Amino acid sequence: MKYEKMIATRDGFGDEIVEMGKENSNILVVDADIGKSCKTGAFRKELPAQYLNVGIAEQNCAGVAAGLATCGKIPFVVTYAAFGSMRMCEMIRQEAAYPNLNVKLACSHGGVTPANDGASHQAIEDMGIYRSIPNMTVIMPADYYAARKLVRAAADWDGPVYLRFTRDKVPVLYDENTEFEIGKGKLLRRGNDVAIIANGDTVRLAVEAAEVLSAEGIEARVVDMHTIKPLDTACVAACVNEIGKIITVEDHNIMNGLGSAVCEVAAELGKGKVKRIGIQDQFGQSAPYERLLAINGVTVENIVAQAKALIG
Amino acid sequence: MKDNLSVAELKNKCVDLKKNVIDMIYKAQSGHPGGSLSVADFVTACYWHAMDVDPKNPRWEDRDRFVLSKGHTCPAQYAALAMKGYFDMSVLNTLRKEGSPLQGHPSMNKCPGIDISTGSLGQGLACAAGMALAAKLDGKDYNVFCALGDGETNEGEIWEACGTAHKYKLENLIVFVDWNNLQLDGTCDEIMPLIDIGKKFEAFGFETFEINGNCMEQVVDALDQAMASKNGLPKCIIGKTVKGNGVSFMENQVGWHGVAPNEEQYHQAMDELDRQYVNTVEG
Known part of the structure; x- marks a missing residue:
């Protein structure tokens, strides 16, 4: 895009x-x-x-x-x-x-x-x-x-x-007048078929994936979870309770980052399915940035595929 | 609000402080007596001679700062703070107990008078340098006193901090190395030789003073010289000390690094210290 x-x-x-x-x-x-x-x-x-x-x-x-x-x-x-x-x-x-x-x-x-x-x-x-x-x-x-x-x-x-x-x-996804609050997720797109919670450089992938899904009749809620601690647990809980199908996307190990934080909320609520997309607990190498993301499945295509798999 | 005690009065204050150290570690049955006693003269001279502080306003922004980088010897600082009136003397009985402001290693948000939390060795000097730097940035004239263990200088961060102290001309930073030559596992020479600790600090751009760190006259004199010297160099007082100083059976014994005395040892230590008061009446 x-x-x-x-x-x-x-x-x-x-x-x-x-x-x-x-x-x-x-x-x-x-x-x-x-x-x-x-x-x-x-x-x-x-x-x-x-x-x-x-x-x-x-x-x-x-x-x-x-x-x-x-x-x-x-x-x-x-x-x-x-x-x-x-x-x-x-x-x-x-x-x-x-x-x-x-x-x-x-x-x-x-x-x-x-x-x-x-x-x-x-x-x-x-x-x-x-x-x-x-x-x-x-x-x-x-x-x-x-x-x-x-x-x-x-x-x-x-x-x-x-x-x-x-x-x-x-x-650049926002304009200079957009307000941000520490600990409050930013709702980027409304939707109730699947939730995509991302942060940092992967937010754009979440937005693009949501557009691809929308073209196929699947409406994704997209959240920019810029703060992973303190986590906006109310926002995550709403995704769990209202949708129950969540994909997390991050340029970070899938362990202990955004994906883990979201899983903790879902696990404590005792419901919902979460699929974590991120670095697959492996060290990188010298390679183009986009390639390193692709090697780990941090791509628009994979978000779309995982969303469809979750919806079933 | 500096105190102006004579050397004899400082010596007696130091005996009081050491007795409080022994007493609180005995009551806690936990703590580090050896290094608390070797640094006691320096702590005493700082709080009752060198430092301008206000026990009723512990966070007074123009105060002199004290950083106990060798945080495990906090009984010496806790005794000084209680004796100065930062908190009630009875609080000393709570050392290392649940809910106490007197944590096993100093916590600035729990204990009034602690300027920075320490306990993980090697970290205090960088913090002290940051405080001294803040004084310079703000055009304030407070000093920052920092007590280091000798073994602690094994840590690389100490030497990184020396670089900052020299670069930013922190002449208001006065470091004391408690050179008792014993660390936890053995003598410094056995575990990690210090080589010439004075020359090392000198090579890192400090003005150094080598003294007997358990001789109050020399500690006071070195502090006075260090505070008066405005040559742009950070200061380092290398204090040759005796671990366990003042308690015969603890002196120079590596085993007294982190052990509390039993009842018999407690009474012996207190009796020995009681005999160390000097006559303060002149003539």
């Missing part, structure tokens, strides 16, 4: 953080020497007094941010999703999550979007890791405007937040 505009969500972060920094001098960027890739260049140039770079030292980066946060700062720790979730994990748990400090992780290169970099840089575990740590909030915006709005919401949120962005360009 052709889209009018394609922008990486990391650019949404890079643009919004400058605006926020100008409005509030307590907003800081703490880089770990991959700021250029994570789009903090404009912030560094325009707000040098609020810009820190602690070098290739992610563990320290997390601790420094925690120390700053105890003094009333709102530090955005900026790195790749693989390092922000795994190299920093215990430091964030101990020094940001346990004390419930205002440390915000802004991580680019989420999912398989760092495609040609290979498995070392592809983050397929990150959202699951942070979902299991108390006090954490875990978000992946679907497009440029969602990224801008959710970055701003994260700064206003009381406590640590993990934000995950794409390296690759993704279609």
Whole structure:
């Protein structure tokens, strides 16, 4: 499908953080020497007094941010999703999550979007890791405007937040006036035959699949579940109760991410069927982004096929 | 609101603090006496000499900060906080008990006066650097004091944090290395040799002071020098200490890292400490 505009969500972060920094001098960027890739260049140039770079030292980066946060700062720790979730994990748990400090992780290169970099840089575990740590909030915006709005919401949120962005360009699905609320799923399409709950760069696949299904007389409800923790359990429960047939789609391991979170709600309600589409618990490789998704069945065609199979 | 105690008064305050350490670990039958005693002089000198704090307003934004990176020795800090009036002395009896503000390792949201939660070794220095950096960003003149264990410097994050402290010229960051030469599994030389810990900090851009960390005169003097030195360098006081300091049967014994005394040992320890008070009347 052709889209009018394609922008990486990391650019949404890079643009919004400058605006926020100008409005509030307590907003800081703490880089770990991959700021250029994570789009903090404009912030560094325009707000040098609020810009820190602690070098290739992610563990320290997390601790420094925690120390700053105890003094009333709102530090955005900026790195790749693989390092922000795994190299920093215990430091964030101990020094940001346990004390419930205002440390915000802004991580680019989420999912398989760092495609040609290979498995070392592809983050397929990150959202699951942070979902299991108390006090954490875990978000992946679907497009440029969602990224801008959710970055701003994260700064206003009381406590640590993990934000995950794409390296690759993704279609612009929303406009600049669309509002987002942390913990509230965004209903993109009404329908009662099947529910497709997606987040991040896979939301566009869910929308496209719904259009294909609609052409065949199947009306899918599509939800952008940008926040997987706190999960919009009311929204998921409505999908379970009103439809009972759910497909989850994510650029993340099928374990412990969006799919698992949705399954937990369905299991506790004791009804509904959920089919998880995502990375099939396997490491990636250097390959084009779209190929990596296809290898794992994260495609419009597979969503359509799974929807039909669920409906039977 | 700094206290202005004489060295003799500080020494006696330190004996009080050590007795509280032994008492709370005995009552809890759990905790880390060895390292709590070796760091006691530094903790005492910070709270009753160096630091400007307000026990009635623990989160006063201009206060000096204290980061106990070697978080397992929190009985020393808890004793200091209670004695300063952050909370009632009776709270010390709840150490490590369910519902207590005095967790096995310090929790900033449970215990007034704790500036950051610690306990996982190697992490406190980065947090302390962040606090010192915040002071610089805000044009404030508070200091951040950070106590490290010697074994803790095995952790790579310590040296990452040193890089930040040097780069951002955190002269308001005053680190103390409690060099008692014993870690959990054995001596530092056996487990992971420190080589020359002073030279290491110097090489990472710190101004260093090497002292007897259980000699109150030297601790106070080093703190005064470190606070007065405005040369853009972060400070590191290498304190040669004795693990279990002040209790004969605990001194230099690796086995007293994380063990509580029994009743007989408790009484012996308290008796020994009682005999360590000095005369504070001059002349």
